[in-house]
Amino acid sequence: MKRHMTRHGILRIVAKLLIPYIFLFALYVQFHGDYGPGGGFQAGVIFAAGIILYALMFSLERALDVFHPRLMEILAASGVLLYAGVGVVCMAKGGAFLDYNVLAHDHHHGQHLGIFLVELGVGITVTAAMTSIFFAFVNRERST
Amino acid sequence: MNALGLYSYWIVIVLMMTGFYTVITRGNLIKKLIGLNIFQVSVFMLYISMGKVAGGTAPIYEEGIEIYSNPFPHVLILTAIVVGVATTALGLALTVRIQEAYSTVEEDAIHRLDNEE
Amino acid sequence: MLFTLLATTAIGVMCLDDLFAAVMLSGIFSLLSASLFVVMDAVDVAFTEAAVGAGIATILMLGSLNLTSTRERGTRPTFQWIPFTVVLLTGAALVFGTLDMPHYGDPDAPIHHHVAPRYIEDSPHEIGVPNMVTSVLASYRGFDTLGETTVIFTAAVGVLLLMGMPRRGGNGGTQADDEESKS
DSSP states (O other): OOOOTTTTTHHHHHHHHHHHHHHHHHHHHHHHTTTTTTOOHHHHHHHHOOOHHHHHHSSHHHHHHHHHHHHHHHHHHHHHHHHHHHHHHHHHTEEEOTTTSSSSSHHHHHHHHHHHHHHHHHHHHHHHHHHHHHHHHOOOOOOO | OOTTTGHHHHHHHHHHHHHHHHHOOOOBHHHHHHHHHHHHHHHHHHHHHHHTTTBOOBBBBOOOOOOOOOOOHHHHHHHHHHHHHHHHHHHHHHHHHHHHHOOOOBBBHHHHHHHHO | HHHHHHHHHHHHHHOOBHHHHHHHHHHHHHHHHHHHHHTOOOHHHHHHHHHIIIIIIIHHHHHHHHHOOOOOOOOOSOOOHHHHHHHHHHHHHHHHGGSOOOTTOOOTTTTGSSSSSHHHHHHHHHTOOOHHHIIIIIIIIIHHHHHHHHHHHHHHHHHHHHHHOOOOOOOOOOHHHHHHHHO
């Protein structure tokens, strides 16, 4: 049963206009977290909000086709793996766990690289986790 | 003792007590979770209001700005907000399962059903 | 002032019987607290509170209202004496405790004197990232953020365990499905 809201003209047109910009804004917030407010958590939640808007407007089945639940599971775990992996690479290069100074030739560049990768890991995990939770809630049928 | 300087703390206390009262007196499980959310926001307010410095700006480094607000409470509260939503999501999932098991989310009815067995 | 509006909204949420209206009002409560955070110079926190509190929390509560019921059907009276007295006494004790706290915006408060000046002074040189909150979150206190990411992951795993993985092309899990798979 396809439950969708595409017969509501205003909602459909506005959602079609907004959803790409929501994703773009999420990417902007992710990568500009160093220079202004933002970072991994905010970007992950905004990206998940775009996915939720898509699922609300154009039925849940289509959203599950595009953002496969298995993929979301794997992404959630790989975000944490990326974060911890950066720490282990720092240890392998001779520093302490999560000591970004040893990642590049210069400690400024090392910190930049370390923060970039770590925030990316956080953003991926938050997106996948929020989307999985939403899909789990919405997919449950009423039993009473 | 300037009363206006302590106003923010008193509002925090009012919010905290509202959340507390909602959690202990309401029977509906979802209402309890909403009350818990209000309580959490009051704690965030407490920390952030303590971090504000008069005449300071947001803690983003800029040439020529001397006074910044304290960035340390912001970091703690950022973590706390996300952990708060994680626990709310788990609480709501448990509530949905309780509804499926007992056909109600009112605490009194659940206790009655449990005592009857 | 915004603080007074926030307190009024919270009391409104407590008194409402219709859960749908209470959830909507709590979304407004989150947005008001986000604007208060901006006034208090906490821009990162305001961003996160607006996105998470007014976005994700509201939609999850609406989702669970859809699966349970939208009215509060309890038989308890709104005003009960013993909890109200407990709440008043606790509130009075807390107000007494705030009487010697530093005033709002005081730059001589003890919170500004130990670790924070070091972060503010050294973060542009040691780390080179303008946003001090990001530098503290990801570099100085990176281990805490690893723990936080694990907490979010655990919450997602917990909800998936309780509510079942969405299966494409079929219904989601229901109680009948779970009992079927047990037998």
